[in-house]
Amino acid sequence: MDGASIDREIEELAPAMLDFAKRLIAYPSVEQQGEPGEPFGKPAAEVLDCFLREAESLGFTTVNDEAYAGHAEWSGGNRLVGALVHLDVVPEGSGWTKHRAFEPVIEDGQLYGRGSVDDKGPAAATLYALAALRRVGMQPKATIRLIAGCNEESGWRCVHHYFQRYPRPAYAFSPDGVFPIVVAEKGILDVRVTVPRTAEGGELHLIAAGGGTAANVVADRAWAEVAGDPQALEEAAQRLEHGDFPGVAATLQQGRLQLRATGVGAHAMQPHKGINAIVRLARAAAILPVGESEAQLFTFVRDRIGEQTDGSLLGIACSDEASGALTVNLGQLWTSPEQIGFSLNIRYPVSLTAAVLEERLHAALASLGGQIHFEDNAPHAVDPNSPLVNQLAAAYEKVVGQPAERLAIGGGTYARAAGNAVAFGPIFPWRAPLDHEPEEHIAVEDLIACAKIYARGLAMLADEGLS
Numbered sequence: 001m002d003g004a005s006i007d008r009e010i011e012e013l014a015p016a017m018l019d020f021a022k023r024l025i026a027y028p029s030v031e032q033q034g035e036p037g038e039p040f041g042k043p044a045a046e047v048l049d050c051f052l053r054e055a056e057s058l059g060f061t062t063v064n065d066e067a068y069a070g071h072a073e074w075s076g077g078n079r080l081v082g083a084l085v086h087l088d089v090v091p092e093g094s095g096w097t098k099h100r101a102f103e104p105v106i107e108d109g110q111l112y113g114r115g116s117v118d119d120k121g122p123a124a125a126t127l128y129a130l131a132a133l134r135r136v137g138m139q140p141k142a143t144i145r146l147i148a149g150c151n152e153e154s155g156w157r158c159v160h161h162y163f164q165r166y167p168r169p170a171y172a173f174s175p176d177g178v179f180p181i182v183v184a185e186k187g188i189l190d191v192r193v194t195v196p197r198t199a200e201g202g203e204l205h206l207i208a209a210g211g212g213t214a215a216n217v218v219a220d221r222a223w224a225e226v227a228g229d230p231q232a233l234e235e236a237a238q239r240l241e242h243g244d245f246p247g248v249a250a251t252l253q254q255g256r257l258q259l260r261a262t263g264v265g266a267h268a269m270q271p272h273k274g275i276n277a278i279v280r281l282a283r284a285a286a287i288l289p290v291g292e293s294e295a296q297l298f299t300f301v302r303d304r305i306g307e308q309t310d311g312s313l314l315g316i317a318c319s320d321e322a323s324g325a326l327t328v329n330l331g332q333l334w335t336s337p338e339q340i341g342f343s344l345n346i347r348y349p350v351s352l353t354a355a356v357l358e359e360r361l362h363a364a365l366a367s368l369g370g371q372i373h374f375e376d377n378a379p380h381a382v383d384p385n386s387p388l389v390n391q392l393a394a395a396y397e398k399v400v401g402q403p404a405e406r407l408a409i410g411g412g413t414y415a416r417a418a419g420n421a422v423a424f425g426p427i428f429p430w431r432a433p434l435d436h437e438p439e440e441h442i443a444v445e446d447l448i449a450c451a452k453i454y455a456r457g458l459a460m461l462a463d464e465g466l467s
């Protein structure tokens with residue numbers, strides 16, 4: 001078996017692969033309320049079924065793990081190698097002006113649709129990579145499983161369920177990150193801080209405040225509404241107007257002072273690319289004489305979180321060579337009649353532990369006197385010179401003709417659920433990441449290159465010498 005004949009098969013299979021990717025994209029497999037037999041809703045169960053039927057038609061045996069996940073298998077020896085893909089997607093969101101999220105089309109050499117990059121296009125490329133290996137007559141020395149999950153974007157209950165019933169592969173990759181090859185994924189700590197509201201101490205009354213859409217997105221909007229003595233409101237409005245509060249508009253109307261802050265959204269793993277609207281709001285709101293605990297919280301956000309996204313003001317800044325620097329994103333602010341709170345999404349280097357980080361955060365947040373809730377997703381790293389990494393790197397270099405740099409990312413992929421696994425593509429270094437964005441699309445030539453790389457990678461992991 002040689003690389004050139006694999007490439008020929010993939011070129012020949014490309015129209016069928018693209019057609020299959022389009023069929024997958026047409027399912028709006030965003031997580032929905034579960035039903036018996038459909039834990040993440042009907043479209044997620046249906047897209048898994050579609051995937052497994054295609055695998056069967058290509059000659060593989062399949063398992064459906066109660067619609068949580070499934071796999072396509074090519075039996076070889078006892079050793080298990082694999083790839084992990086996901087078939088659920090994030091919601092359509094706004095901004096699809098030229099194309100529709102769930103009506104895939106190929107236009108100017110690009111495949112458009114929600115999931116074209118993340119992760120249905122790569123799922124199709126990986127399945128067809130296996131199909132090409134079959135057609136060139138490979139006899140795998142290991143058993144190869146292509147594992148597909150249906151809840152990657154919102155909880156990972158798919159792979160947790162699956163790995164309770166089926167073993168982890170000895171070697172695996174997930175085509176759900178970037179090329180060349182991701183050897184470290186930072187830890188992800190979600191922090192939720194809730195403080196009781198006190199009416200005392202304030203001339204003005206904070207009616208409500210809010211901001212952000214999710215912990216893992218930089219807040220692009222935030223607001224607050226304040227009532228109270230007309231004289232005090234007027235003074236507050238004057239101070240806001242004459243102060244230096246970029247991105248904040250204050251309006252006094254019908255006895256209420258409204259603050260609206262605008263920022264720029266970004267993914268929480270690169271918070272420096274955005275501008276946090278909640279921090280902007282807090283800078284302005286901190287000068288208002290509202291209740292003591294509320295004023296304290298706004299001051300804290302201004303002084304201890306601020307515009308720095310490296311955690312330096314919180315005393316948690318750190319970095320390591322393997323995975324880079326810690327990042328902090330203030331994702332959400334909320335109030336209820338009794339409480340005010342915010343959530344942080346922290347991506348920490350692989351050499352740090354959540355326990356150490358939580359201790360430092362407890363110390364930093366103690367002055368607020370609230371409740372702190374942590375949810376940790378531990379970091380993941382593999383040896384950048386392990387056989388797994390070296391073989392996949394060689395597959396990449398053969399197809400792309402450029403050295404496969406080992407990368408660290410702040411995102412989390414199935415690689416961390418699989419153990420000895422790495423994220424491997426599908427976004428080439430010279431492409432902009434379009435996952436989760438409106439008008440999501442991937443170049444057809446990239447999908448074909450992915451299939452060539454994945455076929456070589458899987459063949460090498462299954463211990464099949466390649467010429």
Ligand SMILES: [Zn+2]
Nearest residue numbers: 118119152176
């Ligand atoms: Zn993904």
